[in-house]
Amino acid sequence: MSANLNQTNIEIDDPNFRAVFHNLQGNILKGHGREHSRHLFFALRGDARQNRQAIRQLAEKVTSALDQHQQQMSFKQTGQAHLFVNLMLSAGGYQQLDIDPQDWPDDPAFRAGMKDLQTPFDTLPRGDHTPTANPLNDDIRQWETGFQGRIDGMLLLALGGVDAEHAEQVLEAEIQALQHTCGDTLDIVLIQRGHVMRNDKGQVIEHFGFVDGVSNPKFLFSDLNEEFRNGGYSRNDPSAPLNLVLTKDPGGDADSYGSYVVYRKLQQNIKGFWDHLTLLANHLSETSPTQVDAEYAGALCVGRFKDGTPISEQGNDGWSNLFNNFNYDEDVDGLRCPLHAHTRKTNPRGDTVRQFNSPPTIERSRRIVRRGISYGDTELNPTQEWTDAGLLFLCLQASIVDQFIFMQHTWCNNAGFVRQGTGIDPLVGQSPADTAPAPQQWRAKWSNPNADTTEFSFAGFVRNRGGEYFFMPSLDFLRQLAPPQGA
Numbered sequence: 001m002s003a004n005l006n007q008t009n010i011e012i013d014d015p016n017f018r019a020v021f022h023n024l025q026g027n028i029l030k031g032h033g034r035e036h037s038r039h040l041f042f043a044l045r046g047d048a049r050q051n052r053q054a055i056r057q058l059a060e061k062v063t064s065a066l067d068q069h070q071q072q073m074s075f076k077q078t079g080q081a082h083l084f085v086n087l088m089l090s091a092g093g094y095q096q097l098d099i100d101p102q103d104w105p106d107d108p109a110f111r112a113g114m115k116d117l118q119t120p121f122d123t124l125p126r127g128d129h130t131p132t133a134n135p136l137n138d139d140i141r142q143w144e145t146g147f148q149g150r151i152d153g154m155l156l157l158a159l160g161g162v163d164a165e166h167a168e169q170v171l172e173a174e175i176q177a178l179q180h181t182c183g184d185t186l187d188i189v190l191i192q193r194g195h196v197m198r199n200d201k202g203q204v205i206e207h208f209g210f211v212d213g214v215s216n217p218k219f220l221f222s223d224l225n226e227e228f229r230n231g232g233y234s235r236n237d238p239s240a241p242l243n244l245v246l247t248k249d250p251g252g253d254a255d256s257y258g259s260y261v262v263y264r265k266l267q268q269n270i271k272g273f274w275d276h277l278t279l280l281a282n283h284l285s286e287t288s289p290t291q292v293d294a295e296y297a298g299a300l301c302v303g304r305f306k307d308g309t310p311i312s313e314q315g316n317d318g319w320s321n322l323f324n325n326f327n328y329d330e331d332v333d334g335l336r337c338p339l340h341a342h343t344r345k346t347n348p349r350g351d352t353v354r355q356f357n358s359p360p361t362i363e364r365s366r367r368i369v370r371r372g373i374s375y376g377d378t379e380l381n382p383t384q385e386w387t388d389a390g391l392l393f394l395c396l397q398a399s400i401v402d403q404f405i406f407m408q409h410t411w412c413n414n415a416g417f418v419r420q421g422t423g424i425d426p427l428v429g430q431s432p433a434d435t436a437p438a439p440q441q442w443r444a445k446w447s448n449p450n451a452d453t454t455e456f457s458f459a460g461f462v463r464n465r466g467g468e469y470f471f472m473p474s475l476d477f478l479r480q481l482a483p484p485q486g487a
């Protein structure tokens with residue numbers, strides 16, 4: 001019997017979901033939470049029988065949603081660290097396993113792969129179905145060589161609760177062991193190393209220095225309960241039904257579900273970003289009677305201050321430290337949080353309802369589940385531009401086209417969203433190669449309808465160095481990969 005995926009607020013040990021969660025990979029409904037990770041991108045070089053055998057061997061290591069829960073309990077009780085493992089396949093991987101294309105996950109972007117810039121995708125809302133090729137405005141010339149070649153799958157290894165050196169040793173030993181067992185068939189073509197960065201309050205931050213990982217859809221009772229304790233749900237409902245992130249695994253049995261993965265290595269130009277924020281702050285200070293600094297300009301770009309405070313929640317008597325229980329009902333025109341701000345573009349919290357009378361459920365169905373991690377140099381004040389630093393962006397969803405691609409294309413890259421003249425997302429908006437983006441509108445004076453707006457172009461401090469679309473299949477599918485017929 002199939003599970004009802006319209007449900008939310010589920011206990012991980014709910015007996016009705018036991019078979020599903022036993023079969024489902026971890027890190028989908030809840031982040032694995034480890035501080036150190038390795039992303040091993042591989043190509044399958046054997047014949048279909050050897051490739052299937054290699055994947056079956058890897059599958060033995062994969063952590064299910066239930067295992068992840070048990071590991072978490074064990075860590076809390078004993079402090080023992082547990083290795084976490086995810087395994088995902090690209091469309092190329094399904095091909096190398098000789099799976100009948102009828103049984104591949106059917107998302108069109110997954111099937112095409114991220115390097116395909118020709119296939120058009122239907123990315124426009126409200127019945128205006130003009131398909132667009134290269135909706136992300138990717139420029140593959142900027143990709144690292146390893147990402148330009150064939151990638152059949154990715155193994156994510158993660159470890160926390162131990163110091164960096166120890167984690168390094170364990171993860172390296174795992175990689176050696178893997179090469180020993182599957183090395184003849186499975187060629188590791190690229191390794192990315194992720195590590196969690198924290199500010200002096202211990203909060204997770206990204207390389208521009210902003211608190212990250214605050215707002216995410218929540219599926220489990222324990223996570224919803226925690227968010228409730230952190231501020232309630234009166235102005236924002238973080239709950240999400242399972243079908244926001246899960247979809248039936250076509251290769252598994254009745255209780256088998258998987259999730260689509262978008263992976264993008266996003267390099268951050270930290271010095272360039274902060275230098276340009278200083279220019280923006282100077283420009284705003286010169287064109288209005290209000291003096292602002294680079295930190296304030298940063299909040300106008302991100303939608304939150306560095307400490308995570310939403311800019312829309314600034315009060316006359318200081319900053320609110322509300323984290324996620326907010327919306328833009330009292331800021332329809334973007335007088336507090338600009339309409340172009342990153343967090344507003346990627347989660348408009350009702351803007352599409354107010355602007356287009358679109359049902360709230362449609363906007364909420366665009367949400368993605370972010371599970372990315374920072375990579376590279378931890379220096380937050382580098383003297384060079386484009387250091388080896390950025391975000392290994394990884395998000396999960398039930399549909400790549402309707403969620404990630406829609407969000408990046410129709411919201412972030414679209415200067416006309418949510419109104420004409422809004423401009424692109426200053427953090428991650430991508431214009432077509434060799435095209436200058438239109439400037440955004442900015443105001444220095446917070447929440448003042450009479451404050452003048454001024455134009456300033458802010459873009460180009462994050463660039464994509466490569467990526468791929470994957471499917472994270474059920475464990476049932478991975479473990480039962482039989483030798484192909486006739487082999």
Ligand code: HEM
Nearest residue numbers: 206210211212213214215266343346347391407408428462
């Ligand atoms: C290097 C690239 C990126 C950086 C530095 C970055 C940074 C941030 C920060 C600081 C926040 C606010 C904290 C939070 O709510 O977690 C945030 C939120 C968010 N970001 Fe990004 N981000 C990046 C890429 C992306 C991309 C490519 C997307 C999708 C197209 C995206 C989607 C989101 C979403 C959905 C939220 C939550 C918004 C909300 O619910 O209020 N981010 N990001």
